[in-house]
Amino acid sequence: MIAELGLAALWLAASLAALQLLAAIIVVRGGGTEGEESMGGLVRPAAVVQGLLCALSFLCLLLAFVRTDLSVALVAENSHSAKPMIFKIAGAWSNHEGSMLLWVTVMGLAGGLIALVERRLPNRTMMATLGAQAFVALGFYAFLLISSNPFERLNPAPAEGNGLNPLLQDVAAAYHPTTLYVGYVGLSVAFSFAVGALLTRQVTPEFARVMRPWVLGAWIFLTLGITAGSYWAYYELGWGGWWFWDPVENASLMPWLAATALLHSASVLAARDALRAWTIMLGVVAFSMSMIGTFLVRSGILTSVHAFAVDPERGNFILALLAIYIGGALTLFALRASTVSEGERFSVLSREGALVINNVALSAILGIVLLGTLYPLVTEAFGVRVSVGPPYFNPVSAIFFFPMLLVLAVGPLLRWRRDSFDRVKLTMIAVLAVPVLVAIAMWAITGIGLLPLLGIALAACVGVGSFMPLRGRSLRRLPLPVWGMVIAHFGIAVALFGASANSAFTVEKLVAAQPGDKTEVGPWTITLAAVTPVAGPNWTALEARLGASYEGDREVEIDPQARNFWAPPQQTTESALLTRWNGQLYAVLGGEAEGGRWQLRLWWKPFVTFIWYGGILIALGGLLALIGRVSVDLKRRSARRTVEARRAVAGEAVA
């Protein structure tokens, strides 16, 4: 019954979305007669109830997985009674159908939330926004209900389930896709706001202020999702790398780049009423990138390490959705863009000018990543097979990334609208001198490669520059969004430093060792004590016991494993990590070599953890900004209510 309840809730939610769309169309197109306006009363409740129904449907699926109800096909295919509970629950969204249900659930809840709380925009714009949201949701409901029903029954029910891909049996798999999806779908709200504003031609600073928290929220989740995904790939895949420019990684990076650009251009629009058309376009592009990302992952059109849930038939369906939403929104934008009146003007040397450079650079990097990701598809159409990797992505994106960082270091010091070079000259020179000095020092001491050298130098520059906006201001009275900006920019510096230091100073060693053998890797001395078999809940493994000593310190034990899962049968490597403040020791147990020797792969990766600390700092900065924006909004709201209440009291008194 649970499965049927979930399916029924989904159908009801879909029909409410249709109702929401129709009512919104009547209000937006109508001439404002009383009957038409009363239809508008349907829109918000429909959105709220729709969100609740989605949540109910998702809960039903969770319950089916928790109980391992094998009569539900999805559970039988992806779960197993012997699986630990956390992975049973994660199994609900670690597959195609479940992840799409998660997608519409997040989308439904987000739509319900804006319907519930957002009262700042003009009514028609709001109706158009909710209508757009319903229109997008309808496509995904259709996709779920027609081609990927998560609640399909099996008759007869099998005695045991298939299990879950062992690579996904990891705690990170439980939150990595969820955070990314919340981010992807959060951008659908920005998309709907952009479409709503275009439909009613109301592109105002107020619109940017309303949209901004949603972009911020989505962006925080995308940042966390990418950070978590990168760390997961780093320790689970056992290659010691943290970013592979894999199509699916790029699929999550592209929406993040677009959302970062959107965040900054929305700030310009909110503060200065400039960049109107550009902000709208980024709103459309950001969600388009989310959908293209989902399409690339789900259709299997590109070969990728993420080929966990692939189905070309469904690819056709998502492609149709892409054509409708991206094509439709871009066409609407093309038709309306020239009727959106031009915003305020500003000089090049100003905060806006710096943000425009930031936007152009981010868009260029987005274009580079998109081109690199899709290039194999283009050449394949002409019968040529290529794969595009780090030799393209690293230097080509660096061409735009590094200059952007210079602007990032000094941009926040500039004033809005117009600034004079004389005012900021000294600070600028001080900030820009940092990378030059660091680069010279690093080059003299270590003689590392060009990209890591530039990376470390610019990390120092951005690190210093990010705190400059605090100079001469009262720290206690500084608004939260400014703190957010400072911390997020500092996070960029931290992550960049980690990435550069890692690629410059990593030491790698591959040895065939016998128990008792000692190996040196960087400052570490590693002793192989023994290799023994161990057993887990649904796997058996060979475990190496290693003693690791840092510069002759006391030995610490680490145990990398080569695991054999038996449901389904598959081998994985469980790397062992030893984290110090200044880096990580990374050990992988390979196969058995001749003569009782074991292959060991060892890395010493200085400061590699800073990559993910940086990611967390960036997200934290976003969170502070979000809290700041929302609390200001709440204060304004309560102030308005007090004023209205006073007026009402005064009115009564007069009467």
Next chain:
Amino acid sequence: MIRLRWAVWILVALAAGLLGLFAYQLRQPKDEFVHSAMIGKPIPAFDLRPAIEERPGLSSADLADGQPKLVNIFASWCVPCAAEAPQLAELERNGANIVGVAIRDRPEDLAAFFNAYGNPFSRVGADDISAVQLSIGSSGVPETFVVDGKGVIRYQHIGDIRETDIPVLLEQLRKAES
């Protein structure tokens, strides 16, 4: 404003092109094989030492002696290579001259392999670092190339040779003679 509108329409056109590309590629059968770019080109110069005592080694000069040959890229540690052994024997009975390139192998393992599955090769070269394999555009084992009498690579078969592939390979050998 007029210019902006044009720029945006170009964006729309690009998006349409992209979607068209997606639609086209979705309908293409996925070909996971990596085809050699060396087909139709002369085999690069190489000289491999004998992999076993009983047979001579292999050099590019041996492949340009006027007689078309099958070049089988194999290894004793490769399971599909053992599976295709009867088909190689059948090809040899039909008059094919087969030479082998043993990838990252050891003489004693090879001897055991030939003992178990027979040795259809007139020459076996040892390619210890996959240098020859990579230079002729082979991405795995087993693969079989048809090389004509002038040492030009004419045809590539990827994966193990099945019963149905025997006539195809013989036909390719016959074509390579002309």
